[in-house]
Each structure stands twice: as structure tokens, then as C-alpha cells.
Amino acid sequence: MYSESFVPEDDVLLRARERAADLGCPSVLPGSGALLRVLAASMSARAVVEVGTGAGVAALWLLRGMPEDGQLTTIDREVEHQRAARESFAEDGVDPRRTRIIPGRADEVLPRLTDGHYDLVLVGAEPYAYPEYVEQALRLLRPGGLLAVDDALHRDRVADPTRRDEITTIVREVGRELRNDARVMPAMVPSGDGLLLAVRR
Numbered sequence: 001m002y003s004e005s006f007v008p009e010d011d012v013l014l015r016a017r018e019r020a021a022d023l024g025c026p027s028v029l030p031g032s033g034a035l036l037r038v039l040a041a042s043m044s045a046r047a048v049v050e051v052g053t054g055a056g057v058a059a060l061w062l063l064r065g066m067p068e069d070g071q072l073t074t075i076d077r078e079v080e081h082q083r084a085a086r087e088s089f090a091e092d093g094v095d096p097r098r099t100r101i102i103p104g105r106a107d108e109v110l111p112r113l114t115d116g117h118y119d120l121v122l123v124g125a126e127p128y129a130y131p132e133y134v135e136q137a138l139r140l141l142r143p144g145g146l147l148a149v150d151d152a153l154h155r156d157r158v159a160d161p162t163r164r165d166e167i168t169t170i171v172r173e174v175g176r177e178l179r180n181d182a183r184v185m186p187a188m189v190p191s192g193d194g195l196l197l198a199v200r201r
């Protein structure tokens with residue numbers, strides 16, 4: 001699709017994407033990656049959290065938008081994925097001080113992160129646990145901080161009310177909850193597999 005390839009990915013991103021594919025791990029689609037870079041740059045996001053590192057595709061997009069003194073905290077439970085992400089970061093010449101890769105389960109790691117400290121939180125792992133990650137993200141964000149939920153349209157199934165499988169229902173419910181949550185201003189952006197955005201009031 002034209003908009004997905006509007007900002008083409010360079011060789012480093014394409015290799016990170018290949019690493020992810022070799023590990024059987026889906027990555028953020030290019031349209032959403034480009035959007036994440038724009039968002040991180042527009043708000044000078046210095047403190048960013050990513051739930052689900054994968055091989056580092058979304059992380060690279062974010063890091064490219066963040067200021068040089070920003071730090072990305074990214075959580076993944078798979079050692080192989082952390083290793084692949086490290087390779088991707090090294091290949092892009094990312095200063096190791098700009099990334100903090102925390103190994104472990106997100107439901108155990110997120111509660112240890114500091115309240116109201118982060119500019120941007122990207123949720124991109126395990127749709128089953130999105131409700132819990134979104135709640136943690138809202139705790140972590142400073143006022144004016146941005147929540148981004150990847151795969152929020154789940155291959156367009158979320159928009160189709162006849163799709164009632166468990167994951168689709170959970171992801172649809174997360175959108176509905178955020179739409180009615182007075183703590184945020186939400187918007188659904190149909191880039192990639194859907195990026196649900198919500199600014200923390």
C-alpha cells in the first residue's frame with residue numbers, strides 16, 4: 001500500500017525485520033514505524049517504554065525520532081529476541097546508553113517502573129494482556145505523555161463486529177475502554193495494523 005511504503009525502510013531496518021521474521025516474531029508495519037518516529041520527534045520523547053522488543057524494528061524507529069540524550073526502556077521475555085534487538089541497535093550505531101533492555105515478563109517488569117516518568121509508551125506484545133499493559137502505561141505516563149497500542153485493528157478484525165474471537169474481542173474492548181476513559185484523549189490511526197493513540201491528560 002502506498003502509505004505503508006511512503007517512508008521506505010533502509011537496510012538496517014530491513015535486516016532487523018528479517019531477524020524478527022526468522023524468530024517468528026511480527027514487527028510493527030512500516031507506516032506505523034514511520035508514525036512512531038514522527039511522534040517521538042514531535043514531542044522530543046526522552047523517556048520511552050516499549051512492551052515487546054522483538055528484534056528491535058519499532059525500537060529503531062522510535063530511537064531515530066528521540067533526541068540523542070533520550071533512553072528507550074524495552075521489555076522482552078525472550079533472550080533470543082533481546083540478542084537480535086542488540087544486533088539491530090549495534091548495526092544502526094545506537095549508543096548502548098540509549099537503550100535499556102529489560103529481560104522478563106512485562107507484567108512483572110512494568111510495575112517496577114517509575115510513575116509519571118515517561119513521555120511515550122508503546123504496547124506491542126501479547127494482545128491478551130493489553131488491558132493490563134494499557135493500565136500500567138497510563139500509570140507510567142506523565143501528563144501530556146502518549147500511549148501507542150500497536151496492532152489495534154488486528155488485521156481489520158477489530159472493525160468487523162462479526163469477528164468475535166478472543167483476541168479480537170480483547171483488542172476491541174481496549175479501544176472502547178480508552179474511548180470512554182476521561183484520563184486520555186484517544187484516536188485510532190489506521191496505519192499498519194492500526195495504531196491506537198491516547199494522550200494522557
Ligand SMILES: C[S@@+](CC[C@H](N)C(=O)[O-])C[C@H]1O[C@@H](n2cnc3c(N)ncnc32)[C@H](O)[C@@H]1O
Nearest residue numbers: 027028052054057058076077078105106124125
Ligand atoms: C510483536 S513482537 C514485538 C515487536 C516489536 N514491538 C516491533 O514492532 O519490532 C512481541 C514481542 O513481545 C514479546 N513478549 C510476548 N509476551 C511477553 C511478555 N509477557 N512479557 C515480555 N515480552 C513478551 C515476544 O517475545 C516478542 O518479542
